[in-house]
Amino acid sequence: MLKSLLCTATLLFAAISLASATGINIDTAHHHLGDDFKKGLTPSEPESLVYTATINLDSPTDIRSAELTLTAKSVVSGPTDEFLDKVYLNDKEIGTLNDYIPAQTLEEDAINIAIPIHPSILKHGTYTIKITSGSNADGSNYDDFEFYNLAMHLTETEPVTLEPPLKVAWTYELSRPLFSSPSVSLIAENVVYLENEISIKAIDANTGELLWNTEGGADLAYEEGALFAVRYANIDALDAKTGTLLWRKEYVTSDGNGPSRPIGVPGGNPVIFGDTLFVSSDKYISAIDTTNGNLEWRYELNLTDFGTGGRNYYSISSPAVSEDIVVFQFSASHSSYTGPPVAIEPGAPEPELGETIKKEGLIALDTNTGEEVWQYAYTFIVDFFPESKLSLRLKDAF
Template sequence: MAEQSKTVDWAQHGLTNSEQRYSPLTQIGAENINQLSLAWYYDLPEQRAQEATPLIIDGVLYSSSAWNHVHALNAATGEVMWEYDAKVDKTNAGRACCDAINRGLAFGDGRLYMGAIDGRLIALDANTGKELWVTQTFDLSKQYSITGAPRVANGKVFIGNGGAEYGVRGYISAYDTSTGELVWRFYTVPGGPGDPTGTEPVESQTATWDGEWWKLGGGGTVWDSMAFDAELNLLYFGVGNGSPWNPMLRSNGKGDNWFLSSIVAVDADTGEYRWHYQTTPGEGWDYTATQHLILAELELASKPRKVVMQAPKNGFFYLLDRASGELLSAEPYVPVNWASHVDMATGRPQIADAAKYWLTDTPALITPSWMGGHNWHPMSYSQQTGLVYIPAHISAYPYLAEPDQKPSKLTVNMGVDTTIAAFPDEPEALKQVQDATYGMLLAWDPVAQKEVWRVQYPGVWNGGILSTAGGLVFQGTATGFLAAYNASTGEQLWQQPTQTGIVAPPVTFMVDGEQYITVSAGWGGVFPNMTGPLTRDSADGEPINRSRLLTYKLGGTSTLPAPTTQARTLPDTSHITTDPSKVARGFATYDRYCVHCHGAGAVGGGVLPDLRYSAMPLSRQAFKSVVYDGVLSERGMISFASELSEQDIEQIRQYVIDRNQQARRVGETQRLSR
């Protein structure tokens, strides 16, 4: 049967269990890519970051969106077939470090599976959207969350969770796909006295920790990547950072702290430990190993070798034997200064003394930053070119220990002083920081361990990757485009504006002989929320969230509506006199509790409110009613009264007013909003 008469699905998160995100479809190629245009679009209900990978099964597109909505659409037309709202209480926004996002669904035996922010694992009938079962996967008294996509294999659905910085203990669980009953659980961090154990090797794991780490949780959450090898019956998953980041607070600065920042392989049926490789022993920089895992067969030393590949945050690209976990190679894919190299004899990175900020009282400027050389955005491996395509970042961060940081349930616990990383107000100095922080589409040869080509972008947080047998690589950009490149050379062949930044990965499929490209569009996530001064202008102005599913085909005839924006004027606070000492204390409190949503320097990143432009701080009572009394809790703006006093909140208000006045001093008076 000719390809044009087929229906070709995208039924798993990475297309197959190997997570390569490489499609065999060839209808769209370099010779006709200029005919690719919009077939249909669908507006999503929540204007937040959209990070999901859609699934396409038998002509139906299934996708999740922010705040755990599920959408079933006709994949060829965009017609709505059914929708489901998990009705998450939006006070759960306080659980998620990185926005109320969801990275997608899993499918198996006619069921869809979704993990909700509030910890529910939900099974839906794929035909109707009806709930089949719901299982609560974590203790609601603790600050866990779920933002990642589940995976399905062998009659089990696998799910982890997030929340490491909130003081929790990481684990991954397997549930029966028919009933939702727990089958096994693997804890990535050892517990304290009386804490439960699972299938992990408790004794050897505990020996790598020191002190009373369990009082601060330990971290090690499994919040994203998984892959499955059916032949070996192994489930691979990546483990996150420590809690707190500062190893001295977490484990007295001692031990490797298994299984933080590790790739772990377990028996998929039993959860029994098989092997692990720790990318960053004793992790102290938020160097998660939760980044995309890809399984492939490569020719190494003239022999085929089944490998697992990862480009985690720490900046090294790893090749491991996927049966044994043996390290085969590790080379930096971005500039790295925290370690000189990885010792192939021991498998350990040779950590620079200057990078160990917890042993000194001076800052250490480290690259990559906490954002990583590569974050959650999926990469892709092309069977055609043999290259891995990485959505990479170049950035640095000044780490400084804060040994007296008090644990919190309402914000992240890092044990580092974030105030020293404040962005400069002077435009020329800020431009230097912006110019030193950028993103790129990196084509990497995993055998030779070297860069083949790159496409450099003006900013970071660009979308995940799709490669195809049509010789193409697709990626959305933070500046509001979907683009296609020659997979061998990096030449840009096609680009269309999307009216919003894209952070999610595209997918491709075929229905009734036509090939389509689909992507979830919607700017946002932890980087835009936290680092507003580093976000770059989009195709039509400042980065703005317009959440949509966008689907393209050859000869598509749909068009997006003209973008609507309005200019917000900076409120005049010149009549308000602030107290410099209160502003200084307010800055420290803001940087601990508010920066993750409202941005460094109170500069919004185009999604959540830019507080400099809010009239709320003009009124002391109005500001208190929101931050202390929680009058906007139903919209996700929780009350901070359990940890902050009215005096603390007044100091934050004065800091925000000071930021408003500073913006006016440098000539900023307007921002765009949707």
């Protein structure tokens, strides 16, 4: 009979960073984008269809959050399929002004807009900001709008020097059955998240107090107050502070050659970039919209250069994301033997060595579409005992 054991998780916790805010005033002047005179805008005459500005970031420290802010007037309110006024950072689209304009907004109303920027795309160097006026379907008419007070706001983390002697801040005792020890999966916004096969626990990093727990282990990712728990074939989005379920989705697909396959596998380490959660499984990379759980795209690793017959085996690493590409390492092998297991009697000769073809490398995908951008791989042959022929060789015990 399994007995419940008492496991003590001791965390030495000390503040290692502080947040500081930096504001960068880019342009306070009033600008009119569009193609026509419009009374009430400053200036009344349009200056262009496109506005550009450049800024320099001088070796910023670790950026926790960033946003581009401006005040706008007379932007067509969203949602809309036309007159989309877009904002770009180094030619990467980061937002559409229309999405921030409530319905029934009057043309003379000034609306303050804050567009989030993913911190990972901000390093030191020069950045070009571009704002464009959108047109109707046939391009015969453009949105005329005004904006001003363009700025960027950064929240940076500053390292704090820790001086000995360090002391234990708190301990937390975990009562658990005989499963693997819980591990610290991540720490975010002063909350420690522990998980193993049977549960997820959220603990206050300052006091050691249990905030919430839920059944079922998962691989975790955090973004802007939401915790994403990838559990094999489904994903739960939880309120990171309370554990309240925000949404739940199940994702399965069939390759026509076996049972449905999962969205993720244990240890897959999901990665969030912008509003997209990237999850890897044995042969799939999936992109999930973090706001609603919708599947944006799924890439299937399906090599065809192994030829026909036999069986293919795949494994994919956790993805790494940088701006427009998501990169992962893969390993694929092809076994030509598909027969039944073969028993090996004592004294019988060893089975003949077979060959397996292996291919390993890196693949880069477009983060928006899931289409392959490039692949770097090499192929080699490995001698092996055919997997289905391997068995225990029985020997006399006495």
